[in-house]
Amino acid sequence: MDIRIEKTERAIRNAFLELRAAKPLEKITVKELCSLACINKSTFYSHYEDIYALSQMLESETITTVIKNISSQQESPFKDPDVFTRNLYMALVSNHSLINILFSGTEKSHLGDCLETELKRLIVEKYPQYETDPEKDIMLSFCIQGCFHAYLNNQKNDLGTLIHVSETIVRKLAPLYIEERREHE
Structure with missing residues (x-):
């Protein structure tokens, strides 16, 4: 260039x-x-084209960076969901300043939706069978949106505590989506 x-x-x-x-x-x-x-x-x-196109491009680049940070650390979110949770937080923290600028005000919830969409897309690329599994879809939404909103609403609190509590919650939920569900067989 x-x-x-x-x-x-x-x-x-x-x-x-x-x-x-x-x-x-x-x-x-x-x-x-x-x-x-x-x-x-x-x-x-x-x-x-306009200010909104510039904003959209910067938002997309930021989300791509966050997703790359997460995916480079872990192959599958269902093998170690607590590690996935930690990686999600660390990716958000490493892009904290840019996220707070681009996704401030009315744009805050937009970030969570974009993260969920992109993370699910990435996971379905690796595990196509997840696309038709409503339980995995709901669990992913719950974990991604839950972690995102916990991060968003607790930025003033200790990060270590936030990560620890979130990992504990996700770890306790893990049996719901890691175990083979016998009633579906």
Whole structure:
């Protein structure tokens, strides 16, 4: 990639994150972003359709980073669900600043939904039989959304305690979805 394009892209992203940290997405204008990034509007529009497209791209990149952090640490969430839980928290913590900027205000619940969708997609890629198993689908939703909201609502508390309590809960739920269910055979 041309170094000028990289610099422009970096300036746009940095300006957007600075503005997004200070105000809701719907209050950010292309004009003020361009002023802060020291570019003109035509340059912005040559990179992005609008502010929402820029935000969506940054959100997607952040979610992809979180998912890669989790999936690189573990092959299957059902083998060690407590390890999966810890990896989920560590991925959220390692992207904490960016997550808090991009998914603040009305966008907070959007992150949980995106994480759930992407994690399930990744798991179904590895284990296609899970796609048609409503019990595994519900358990995944419960664990992913539960952990996400526990993280979201307890950021001021000790991270170690949050992880320990969540791992304990998930470990106690594990027999519900790890054991072979005889009544289905």
